[in-house]
Amino acid sequence: MNTTSVAVKRLIRSVASLLLVATAVCADEVKVMTSGAFTVAYREVVPEFERATGHTVVTTYGASMGNTPDSIPNRLQRGEPADVVILADTALDELIKLGKVVAGSRVDLVRSRIGVAVRAGAQKPDISSPDALKRALLQARSIAFSSSASGVYVSTELFPRLGIAELVRAKSKRIDTDPVGVAVARGDAEIGFQQISELLPVAGIDVVGPLPPEVQKITVFSAGIVGGTKQADAARALITFLASPAAASAIRKSGLEVWADQVTLIAPGGIRAAIEKLIPEFERKTGYKVKATFGSGGGTKQQVVRGEPFDVPIVQPPYPEVLASGHVLSSSETPLATAAVAVAVRKGDPRPDISTAAAARRMLLAAKSISYPDPASGAAAGISFEATLESLGVATQMRSKIKRAQGGPGAMALLARGEVDIGLTFLSEMTDPGIDVVGPLPREISTPTALVGFVSAHATSPDAARALLAYLSSADAAAVYKACGMQPGR
Numbered sequence: 001m002n003t004t005s006v007a008v009k010r011l012i013r014s015v016a017s018l019l020l021v022a023t024a025v026c027a028d029e030v031k032v033m034t035s036g037a038f039t040v041a042y043r044e045v046v047p048e049f050e051r052a053t054g055h056t057v058v059t060t061y062g063a064s065m066g067n068t069p070d071s072i073p074n075r076l077q078r079g080e081p082a083d084v085v086i087l088a089d090t091a092l093d094e095l096i097k098l099g100k101v102v103a104g105s106r107v108d109l110v111r112s113r114i115g116v117a118v119r120a121g122a123q124k125p126d127i128s129s130p131d132a133l134k135r136a137l138l139q140a141r142s143i144a145f146s147s148s149a150s151g152v153y154v155s156t157e158l159f160p161r162l163g164i165a166e167l168v169r170a171k172s173k174r175i176d177t178d179p180v181g182v183a184v185a186r187g188d189a190e191i192g193f194q195q196i197s198e199l200l201p202v203a204g205i206d207v208v209g210p211l212p213p214e215v216q217k218i219t220v221f222s223a224g225i226v227g228g229t230k231q232a233d234a235a236r237a238l239i240t241f242l243a244s245p246a247a248a249s250a251i252r253k254s255g256l257e258v259w260a261d262q263v264t265l266i267a268p269g270g271i272r273a274a275i276e277k278l279i280p281e282f283e284r285k286t287g288y289k290v291k292a293t294f295g296s297g298g299g300t301k302q303q304v305v306r307g308e309p310f311d312v313p314i315v316q317p318p319y320p321e322v323l324a325s326g327h328v329l330s331s332s333e334t335p336l337a338t339a340a341v342a343v344a345v346r347k348g349d350p351r352p353d354i355s356t357a358a359a360a361r362r363m364l365l366a367a368k369s370i371s372y373p374d375p376a377s378g379a380a381a382g383i384s385f386e387a388t389l390e391s392l393g394v395a396t397q398m399r400s401k402i403k404r405a406q407g408g409p410g411a412m413a414l415l416a417r418g419e420v421d422i423g424l425t426f427l428s429e430m431t432d433p434g435i436d437v438v439g440p441l442p443r444e445i446s447t448p449t450a451l452v453g454f455v456s457a458h459a460t461s462p463d464a465a466r467a468l469l470a471y472l473s474s475a476d477a478a479a480v481y482k483a484c485g486m487q488p489g490r
Contacts, residue, residue, distance in 0.1 A: 022403045027054035028234040030278045033072045034086040035064045035148065036179065037112045037195040038221050040254040042086070045247045055234050063148035064088035064221075071148070076100050082226045083235040086242075088149040089220040095487040096224065100263050107239050110256040111287055114220045115196035116148045116208040117184050124208045125191070134162045137191065143172045144180050144189030147196075151175075153217040154193045161215060176200050181205045195219065197255040213470065220259070220287060262289040263464045266304065267314035268297040269407055270339040270426040271451050274484040275314075275478070281470045288464045296407065297449070298378020304328065307458070311465040312472075314453045316380050328454035332466070334473045335490035337481040338448035340440035341372075341384050342427035346415055351438045352422075359390045367401060368422040371411040374404035380449045381408055381425045400465060427485035439487075450490055 039061060046057050060080070063071040064087035064217050071088050075096060085092065085101060089108065097100040111421055116127050125136035137143060137159075145151035151174055155261035159172075161167040173182050175192075181202030184192040192205070208236025212217060223239045225232060241247065248258045267275055272294045279290045295303070297316045304313040307323045315322055316334065323330050343354050343363070352363040366368065373379030375386055382404065389395040403420055408429030415423035423435065426449070430437050440446070453472055459465040471477060478488035 002334045006385070017096070017158045017279050027056070028231045029056045029058055030084060030231055030234045030238055031082045032057055032059045032084045032086065032238070033062060033075060033080075035072065035084045035088065035221060036061060036198045037064075037088075037149075037219070038086050038197070038256070040197060041110075041247065041250040041256060042242070044250040044254075045242070045351050048246070049238060049241050051377055052236060053234075055238070056394050057238065063146070063290050065149060065152065065175070066090040066147040068147055069229065073100075082424045083229040083231045084223060085225045085226060086221060092222045101224040102227050105236075105239075107223050107224070108222045108259045108287060109243055109245050110221050110251055110259055112195045112197055112221055112256050113210045114153065114193055114217055114219075115199050115210050115255075117181055117194070117202075117205045118190065118198045118208060120204050120206050122190070122206070124206060127208055129212050130162060133212060133215070134164060136169055137162070137164060137449055140168075140190045141171065142189045143168055143188055143191050143193075144175050145172070145193040146180050147174050147176045148423065149178075149219050150193060150195050150217070153219075154335055158211075158215055160252055160425070177447045183184065195255075200255045211295075218228045218286070218424065221256075226340040246391050257461075257463060259287045261287075261464050262291055263312060263461065263468045264310045265290060265292045265312045265314070265468065266300055266310040267292065267294055268300050268316060269294050269409075269452065269487070270316075270380060270428055270449065271337065272312060273428050273431060273470075274337065274486060277479055277480050277484070278472065281476070282468060285471075286464075286467055288461075288467065296373075296378035297374060297380030297383075301378070307473075308461075309456075309458060311456050311459040311461065312453055312468050313456060314451055315450050316451055319452070322454075327457055329457055330454075332453075332455035332469065334453045334469050336453050336472055336477070337450050337486040337488050338450050338490065339381075339426040339428050339486050340448040341381050341388070341424055341446050342430060342440040343438040344415060344425075344430050344435045345410065345438060346418055347420065347434050347436050349436065351423065351436065354441060357392065357442055360445060361394060361421070364392070364394055364398060366390075367422045369401045369403060370398070370422040370424065371403040371405050371420040372424040373408050373411055374406060376404075379407060381429070384446060385441075385451055388441060391445050391461070404454070405436060430485065448487065452490075 074298035126132040144155040180192040181199045182196040225235045301315050307327045338401030353359040372385045373382035408425030411423045411425050412432040416432045453469045455465045481488045
């Protein structure tokens with residue numbers, strides 16, 4: 001047994017032992033109904049739970065939804081006994097509404113992606129984009145999908161979205177009993193769709209890959225306690241165990257994503273306001289947790305070059321040393337937004353004219369004192385503004401008037417307190433209630449700073465990192481950048 005396996009086993013036993021102490025109940029029989037998507041990981045970790053706690057777990061399997069007799073909702077409707085159910089979150093929420101599952105007992109366990117499979121040895125179709133997937137489906141002689149969550153999406157949303165619903169109807173087949181992979185292995189269908197975790201264990205097929213991100217449907221599988229159970233403590237202990245780090249290795253190995261995977265991000269302060277607005281919605285949509293660190297532009301860049309462990313670094317040009325470091329995937333380079341240096345005055349003070357380069361020069365020369373982020377700390381706004389002073393030919397005249405601050409918020413704090421009469425930093429950092437924003441400097445004397453995201457070459461969860469970067473470059477994110485005084489894109 002390798003070192004990693006030993007460590008995982010120890011972690012499982014440790015968590016399970018804690019659960020045993022915490023529940024402090026006699027060994028019970030826990031009846032579980034679970035969807036097929038969670039089966040492989042579930043079967044691997046449940047024996048450890050049983051050994052550690054003394055509880056016995058009795059399991060039945062069924063679809064999260066659909067009209068088949070063995071679907072979990074139908075089993076509960078017939079009155080089949082159960083203490084815990086594990087199924088697609090939408091189906092679980094419906095059971096909670098119906099009073100079949102205890103309100104407040106829902107625990108999200110995993111995210112599952114839909115994949116495509118063909119018979120082992122068959123030519124794998126190109127599914128790298130929505131258009132490629134569409135061509136593959138039109139060329140296929142037969143198509144299969146499940147009667148549960150993935151199949152409902154494929155037949156009612158994916159096919160219409162690709163514009164092929166009527167074209168593939170006659171050659172499409174819903175599989176109600178066997179896993180879709182089994183039907184593909186038998187030759188009943190040329191292409192099959194199902195959750196990747198349900199395709200991977202099937203012999204006789206090759207998994208082509210997940211659906212393209214643009215048309216992927218991520219399903220969350222969640223656990224809940226069945227109403228009226230007499231084994232509530234044991235049921236709760238099992239759910240806690242399945243959501244713990246002890247089960248994470250088996251979950252990832254089975255083709256699922258752990259619900260609580262964390263993504264780490266580092267970024268310059270100029271984009272902080274937007275990122276902090278975007279993180280909660282990203283977490284809500286995906287289940288990933290984001291830990292964000294902010295610093296100066298230059299400092300952030302050096303942390304990335306040193307190889308500090310961040311899954312998604314955001315840096316500003318130029319960044320040849322970042323690419324040369326090997327710590328980011330150059331192919332993942334994604335322009336996010338640009339930040340412009342702007343002028344602010346103390347709240348209620350007259351707003352100077354900065355509409356042209358000449359007007360901005362007059363404003364600076366007339367000012368008694370100004371503040372901006374200290375370039376020595378690597379602050380991009382400060383570096384940019386000092387270049388502006390040089391281009392205007394006033395760097396020497398302004399020297400005695402300057403109070404450099406620690407970051408953009410620091411410059412705005414000095415302004416709000418009346419310690420200076422003009423403050424400059426990125427427009428996106430001008431959030432102090434004690435200031436009035438005049439506006440950005442003219443483009444002819446101040447070029448906006450670009451902010452570009454990458455996936456780290458050492459990301460602990462590459463899928464999570466890619467998902468975050470995709471969200472930060474989405475239309476939803478663009479609206480937030482604009483609201484924070486930035487321009488989306490390069």
